[in-house]
Amino acid sequence: MKLNIAVLPGDGIGPEVTAQAVKVLKAIAMDFNHIFTFNHALVGACAIDKTGNALPDETIAICKNADAVLFGAIGRTSFDLDPNAKIRPEQGLLGIRKELGLHTNIRPVIAYDDLLTKSSLKVKQIKDVNILIYRELTGGIYFGDHTLSEDGNTATDTCTYNRFEIERIAHAAFKAAQSRKNKITLVDKANVLESSRLWRRIVQEIAPQYPNVKLRYMYIDNAAMELIINPRQFDVILTENMFGDILSEEASVIVGSIGLLASTSIGDKYAMFEPIHGAYTKAANKGIANPIASILSAAMLLDHFGLDEEASRVREGVDKSLKLHITTPDLNTKYDNISTTKVGDFIEDFINHPDETNLN
């Protein structure tokens, strides 16, 4: 298969981890006789530095010409501390989601047996957790009007959803549930928000089309608690943009490190693959960033094109690195000094020689 992949490493640890994912994809291409080409483009704070714009037109063009986008992370502490900045790195990420129409964000949360003890949660709480979060990604309060009064003393954000946006992701989530445990939990705040009541109404309407899927509702505040005290109750979680942001980052505690969570963002025409973690400016260029979320995003990219065997090979490599403790310091207690690059190299090696790779 020929794939043209746009690579947007972004800021902070983005470039380091994305480089490992690219390395892994190159190894896959080699071993399985695919032709993957990679076109790098700027996004986020580094794009602001060079062009004054968090999402340069050239980047959009490269993404639209590609078969898939591999995204790193954006953000920088100086912008976080400056609420007055008009141009912000996040505009790069939000902009590309909007430009490519990436309405459906899928975030798997899987408790790896080899990592159960790394979690802040008790092992018995998290064993066998396997959750798929469907987060709506191009609507809600993220993309409503954001206004500041002239005197600078009143700020307003608007959260809007329409039937079409909700139906689109709801159908996708129900279908996903059908190939899993047939359970879906809609998370909202329908006791307060009109938009949540619209979600609840529409999802209720759609549900009979998937008679084998059991639908439940949960308020976001309650879900934030239930996700910790009983995560095994969840199969597919369906939710709006902001609640999905919060729940998915929270869910990383189950897995043991946010450096492990990958995601797929799908639109009608385009698809993008990115770790759910941020740019962690402080950790950048130290070789300590966990590349696994980015590498697993690459595996999701392979899934997306039906390259099942290839994706499995990547995941086996990841599993093996976890089992052998070839992991960065966020996960390791066994060895010191296993760097971002070393983890990438190990998984690359595994892909090249799946039967030989071992601790060496």
Add this chain to the structure above:
Amino acid sequence: MKLNIAVLPGDGIGPEVTAQAVKVLKAIAMDFNHIFTFNHALVGACAIDKTGNALPDETIAICKNADAVLFGAIGRTSFDLDPNAKIRPEQGLLGIRKELGLHTNIRPVIAYDDLLTKSSLKVKQIKDVNILIYRELTGGIYFGDHTLSEDGNTATDTCTYNRFEIERIAHAAFKAAQSRKNKITLVDKANVLESSRLWRRIVQEIAPQYPNVKLRYMYIDNAAMELIINPRQFDVILTENMFGDILSEEASVIVGSIGLLASTSIGDKYAMFEPIHGAYTKAANKGIANPIASILSAAMLLDHFGLDEEASRVREGVDKSLKLHITTPDLNTKYDNISTTKVGDFIEDFINHPDETNLN
């Protein structure tokens, strides 16, 4: 002291748990020679049943005539399942917050030594956690416009904050931090929301007035994770309405049961005290509801009027009940069948005879 207390038990488990708090307050009044009078009023689904209105005028009047309000819980499953209901129990709670101008909601999150093993989190994660959440309670998306388009296909909620609202609670939170560990964390989503940027800007402006307090910022998604992986990093958390709702319910996992978390809501003229848990319709009338959150809300009521010794007596009673496992099933593994009323009776007994009460 003479106190006129409005009692709004509400729905579900509200009446059962509130009855225990009233019992405890009566015992305190008796022992310390206060005169507490209690006026009960309707709110929530039970008020809808009887009057067609979740917050009848009479209830508002009773609250406004009182020195303090003791609130139970509102909500009912049938309303949760019906996104089309125009009259909803939550209007009672949100309405009373607005009517009484209860802008500052304070939710303590304290890991009890006797309960460390009850948490889903590992003991080493939560030992000594002591967080005070300052949640803005009468602004934000809760109280903005909620509109549905005429065709019913588009819903909008509006989140607005102004300088005054932010300054008011920010000063209160900084002052609280000064009598604690001098640390404050503002939780927001300033990388996306204009209202969050306003919060960040104003809190930044105010901070120099409290030079000994260390101010940090954290995005809500990150905070939802950090609250679990490293809760001891927090002292005072300051946040807007919706994020406070989510974080405080999530924080209950640290304490071991949501049945333990109490809150104070303060306005310029009025004050209300309520558990942070909901109505749990399913648990109602079974004698299994944990009354401790309600009883600790009564302790916060006593604090509010400077009745320190009285409040301490209540808390000692609670501590003793926890130590002796005189607790409802959510916490107990030692004894079966310790009911809501029994827990209330035990704490009442302790208040009457603090030196004698023991397992009997």
